[in-house]
Amino acid sequence: MIQKIIRVLFATLFFLTAKAQENDSIAIRQIANEVLMNAKAYDNLRYLCKKIGPRLSGSAAAQKAVEATARMLKDAGADTVYLQPCMVPHWVRGEKETGYVQMANGTKYNLNLCALGNSEGTGPKGISAGVVEVRSFAELDQLGAKVIKGKIVFFNFIMNPTYITTFKAYGESGIARGAGPSRAAKYGAIGVLVRSLASNPDDFPHTGATRYNDSFPKIPAVAISTNNADWLSASLKRKMILTVYFRNTSTMLKDVSSYNVVGEMRGTLLPQEIITVGGHLDSWDLAEGAQDNGAGCVQSIEVLRVLKATGTRPKRTIRAVMFMNEENGGRGADKYLELAKLNNEHHVFALESDAGGFSPRGFSLEMPAEKIAKIQQWKNLFYEYGVYDFSSGGSGSDVGPLRAIGAALAGLRPDGQRYFDIHHAGSDVFENVSRRELHLGALNMAALIYLVDKYGL
Amino acid sequence: MIQKIIRVLFATLFFLTAKAQENDSIAIRQIANEVLMNAKAYDNLRYLCKKIGPRLSGSAAAQKAVEATARMLKDAGADTVYLQPCMVPHWVRGEKETGYVQMANGTKYNLNLCALGNSEGTGPKGISAGVVEVRSFAELDQLGAKVIKGKIVFFNFIMNPTYITTFKAYGESGIARGAGPSRAAKYGAIGVLVRSLASNPDDFPHTGATRYNDSFPKIPAVAISTNNADWLSASLKRKMILTVYFRNTSTMLKDVSSYNVVGEMRGTLLPQEIITVGGHLDSWDLAEGAQDNGAGCVQSIEVLRVLKATGTRPKRTIRAVMFMNEENGGRGADKYLELAKLNNEHHVFALESDAGGFSPRGFSLEMPAEKIAKIQQWKNLFYEYGVYDFSSGGSGSDVGPLRAIGAALAGLRPDGQRYFDIHHAGSDVFENVSRRELHLGALNMAALIYLVDKYGL
Numbered sequence: 001m002i003q004k005i006i007r008v009l010f011a012t013l014f015f016l017t018a019k020a021q022e023n024d025s026i027a028i029r030q031i032a033n034e035v036l037m038n039a040k041a042y043d044n045l046r047y048l049c050k051k052i053g054p055r056l057s058g059s060a061a062a063q064k065a066v067e068a069t070a071r072m073l074k075d076a077g078a079d080t081v082y083l084q085p086c087m088v089p090h091w092v093r094g095e096k097e098t099g100y101v102q103m104a105n106g107t108k109y110n111l112n113l114c115a116l117g118n119s120e121g122t123g124p125k126g127i128s129a130g131v132v133e134v135r136s137f138a139e140l141d142q143l144g145a146k147v148i149k150g151k152i153v154f155f156n157f158i159m160n161p162t163y164i165t166t167f168k169a170y171g172e173s174g175i176a177r178g179a180g181p182s183r184a185a186k187y188g189a190i191g192v193l194v195r196s197l198a199s200n201p202d203d204f205p206h207t208g209a210t211r212y213n214d215s216f217p218k219i220p221a222v223a224i225s226t227n228n229a230d231w232l233s234a235s236l237k238r239k240m241i242l243t244v245y246f247r248n249t250s251t252m253l254k255d256v257s258s259y260n261v262v263g264e265m266r267g268t269l270l271p272q273e274i275i276t277v278g279g280h281l282d283s284w285d286l287a288e289g290a291q292d293n294g295a296g297c298v299q300s301i302e303v304l305r306v307l308k309a310t311g312t313r314p315k316r317t318i319r320a321v322m323f324m325n326e327e328n329g330g331r332g333a334d335k336y337l338e339l340a341k342l343n344n345e346h347h348v349f350a351l352e353s354d355a356g357g358f359s360p361r362g363f364s365l366e367m368p369a370e371k372i373a374k375i376q377q378w379k380n381l382f383y384e385y386g387v388y389d390f391s392s393g394g395s396g397s398d399v400g401p402l403r404a405i406g407a408a409l410a411g412l413r414p415d416g417q418r419y420f421d422i423h424h425a426g427s428d429v430f431e432n433v434s435r436r437e438l439h440l441g442a443l444n445m446a447a448l449i450y451l452v453d454k455y456g457l
Numbered sequence: 458m459i460q461k462i463i464r465v466l467f468a469t470l471f472f473l474t475a476k477a478q479e480n481d482s483i484a485i486r487q488i489a490n491e492v493l494m495n496a497k498a499y500d501n502l503r504y505l506c507k508k509i510g511p512r513l514s515g516s517a518a519a520q521k522a523v524e525a526t527a528r529m530l531k532d533a534g535a536d537t538v539y540l541q542p543c544m545v546p547h548w549v550r551g552e553k554e555t556g557y558v559q560m561a562n563g564t565k566y567n568l569n570l571c572a573l574g575n576s577e578g579t580g581p582k583g584i585s586a587g588v589v590e591v592r593s594f595a596e597l598d599q600l601g602a603k604v605i606k607g608k609i610v611f612f613n614f615i616m617n618p619t620y621i622t623t624f625k626a627y628g629e630s631g632i633a634r635g636a637g638p639s640r641a642a643k644y645g646a647i648g649v650l651v652r653s654l655a656s657n658p659d660d661f662p663h664t665g666a667t668r669y670n671d672s673f674p675k676i677p678a679v680a681i682s683t684n685n686a687d688w689l690s691a692s693l694k695r696k697m698i699l700t701v702y703f704r705n706t707s708t709m710l711k712d713v714s715s716y717n718v719v720g721e722m723r724g725t726l727l728p729q730e731i732i733t734v735g736g737h738l739d740s741w742d743l744a745e746g747a748q749d750n751g752a753g754c755v756q757s758i759e760v761l762r763v764l765k766a767t768g769t770r771p772k773r774t775i776r777a778v779m780f781m782n783e784e785n786g787g788r789g790a791d792k793y794l795e796l797a798k799l800n801n802e803h804h805v806f807a808l809e810s811d812a813g814g815f816s817p818r819g820f821s822l823e824m825p826a827e828k829i830a831k832i833q834q835w836k837n838l839f840y841e842y843g844v845y846d847f848s849s850g851g852s853g854s855d856v857g858p859l860r861a862i863g864a865a866l867a868g869l870r871p872d873g874q875r876y877f878d879i880h881h882a883g884s885d886v887f888e889n890v891s892r893r894e895l896h897l898g899a900l901n902m903a904a905l906i907y908l909v910d911k912y913g914l
Binding site: 032033036037161162164166199200359361384385386388389415417418421434435436437440 | 489490493494618619621623656657816818841842843845846872874875878891892893894897
């Protein structure tokens with residue numbers, strides 16, 4: 001008798017689970033169809049890129065982007081749209097940078113270069129010195145002040161082409177850009193050239209933030225294109241180079257006020273439980289910040305829009321957040337956490353899209369194993385939409401701070417093969433975003449938010 | 458005692474299997490590193506696109522491409538390189554097409570159009586008539602001769618945006634391009650406009666082959682851009698259109714001789730067993746045929762190169778084949794089968810790459826279930842290279858004929874979201890190919906060929 005009851009119970013459970021999966025599958029198909037037929041993400045991105053353009057923290061354009069995305073969130077159907085004031089660094093590039101190599105044979109060779117974000121300037125006359133190439137910090141340390149003092153250090157850290165995950169290569173070689181200038185200054189270098197963090201040979205300098213260590217002089221630092229870096233390295237080996245000259249007038253001004261933009265759909269059942277989906281609104285100043293990270297912003301707005309358009313009434317409160325100042329400070333993310341703490345908010349889940357609006361392949365999950373296991377049970381629901389990889393891993397720098405208050409975190413993981421062709425370079429423009437890829441990312445994000453809202457985590 | 462023996466046997470078997478997978482994993486890592494560091498595929502593609510350009514069957518450029526890929530195959534390390542003569546259709550586009558819409562208010566509106574491949578011309582004066590839009594063949598049949606006679610039929614078959622697999626939408630809507638002209642001619646139409654097979658709104662006309670049915674007059678047929686199609690459809694609904702005019706001078710000439718190009722690495726142990734990997738060398742005439750299908754050609758050449766460069770000595774004979782005339786006839790594929798039969802060849806496996814050189818996601822397997830099961834056992838070896846989907850499905854139109862002689866077939870399945878932005882249009886150029894994506898496809902192809910060669914099928 002007991003056995004029979006157990007059998008019936010199991011059968012019922014199985015039936016209910018199968019039924020739930022079937023209903024979820026239908027709901028996600030509705031979300032997908034709505035996005036693929038009527039998404040506004042691509043048009044919103046065009047606006048951000050073409051009507052507003054580069055949105056460096058502290059710039060007038062960044063302020064326009066705040067206003068524009070607030071409107072977009074309202075149009076998407078947010079119940080409430082509000083701003084979170086925060087102070088941001090105000091770095092300015094100044095005049096167009098110049099630079100060249102003085103060859104031993106008397107000729108000059110111009111370099112494609114740009115100041116790294118946060119870099120100080122050279123002064124109006126620029127700087128000129130002999131150049132020392134290093135391929136690792138160990139090599140730099142070995143050379144030491146004896147060789148480095150008075151020189152320009154050329155960090156030629158090549159992104160490892162054999163890594164399939166381009167972000168891994170970026171993380172590994174990126175230390176030159178972040179920490180290189182101060183490490184070179186420690187030995188008396190007067191300036192730094194950094195090989196651009198690009199996966200392929202190209203002629204664009206790719207900018208990005210450097211972080212000065214206050215213990216050492218803040219020496220000017222510029223990125224040169226990968227083609228320039230390869231040529232310079234080869235020429236140095238053949239002793240063809242006398243000196244390198246460069247000039248930049250960038251400088252850090254006083255902090256200015258800016259904002260995170262938040263659009264909210266209030267939960268019907270558990271409004272105190274907050275689910276965040278976001279990207280960052282600021283971009284570098286050299287291009288339109290289309291993939292980095294206009295894409296993540298418009299995808300997050302699209303998540304709200306499609307839930308509204310499909311008549312989904314979330315149980316929990318869902319927020320689309322445009323974080324300010326990811327690129328050179330992370331102040332928006334800090335502010336978001338600060339206010340969450342202040343208001344004693346209960347953040348159950350936060351999803352970030354900041355790896356570009358490319359064809360999605362998965363979600364990286366930064367949360368306890370049992371929550372990962374729960375999400376992995378939904379895996380089959382995503383397979384037909386191209387998403388198959390739900391692994392443990394980092395989420396993103398804007399939602400990351402929420403780990404301090406126990407939120408489960410995740411990051412969209414699109415295909416990364418083209419990202420470092422355009423990342424932080426003049427080529428990060430609207431034309432290099434695929435409408436279908438962008439929308440496919442948005443619909444998978446919406447599907448995950450839908451499930452987390454429905455079942456909790 | 459017997460139980461103990463069985464246990465030992467199982468343990469040994471398990472150990473050997475694990476060891477084999479480990480060795481395969483190392484071998485594939487070597488293949489991957491070699492491709493990612495030293496591949497020639499991207500440079501070869503640049504040559505095909507920029508030095509040779511469009512390679513329509515029967516053209517002088519197609520002949521140059523035959524000679525160039527023969528050289529590339531030699532450089533890649535093929536033991537033998539040879540040509541397979543075949544006759545191919547010689548269709549020529551003639552003068553640049555023109556066309557416009559005559560509006561009821563007296564103004565004219567120019568159309569972005571191009572003749573469909575194999576289309577006959579309008580004659581030097583062009584044709585002008587009222588236009589009838591249809592969205593399905595059922596609608597056309599319903600209208601019949603009474604409405605259609607003397608008119609230009611506008612096939613506005615929209616690629617279904619809700620299909621995640623863009624090829625599915627292409628297959629469904631593509632019937633208008635292939636069969637539409639003859640179906641319209643049956644009811645007395647004098648010409649045909651076909652909505653371009655593009656996933657997104659754009660201004661390019663996308664060409665592609667039409668196939669006349671000899672029972673009906675061969676009426677001229679042109680593709681118009683998706684933006685034009687949407688505008689035309691809206692304007693027709695508002696009764697703003699009087700007539701459409703277009704002019705093309707394309708025509709089918711007599712067959713000419715051309716070639717498949719074959720590069721071979723002779724097997725050391727089972728040379729009579731043949732493994733084919735290929736793409737098609739011909740392209741449409743409107744662009745460089747970079748993704749369609751220069752990519753598949755240079756990837757196939759790369760498979761030979763990387764096997765050679767890593768010191769792999771295949772057991773079986775491996776052939777990289779550049780098939781001629783896939784786009785408007787398939788004569789090269791027919792010839793390859795014909796010669797295989799004539800020479801009594803034993804074809805064990807054939808892999809095609811003709812879905813673009815985008816980031817690979819899987820292989821589509823056209824073979825008996827037990828062979829699919831065998832390949833699926835290797836699945837884990839591919840996961841870290843982005844390939845996870847080994848499903849039953851079609852292979853490709855060039856290796857397809859080999860099913861007649863029992864070959865197991867497969868097709869590379871790259872991400873398809875961007876393919877129909879450039880397919881058969883002026884935008885299918887080298888710049889729209891990602892070096893890393895192309896090479897990632899090649900290395901996964903090489904890994905599959907490596908395993909099939911090693912273990913058989």
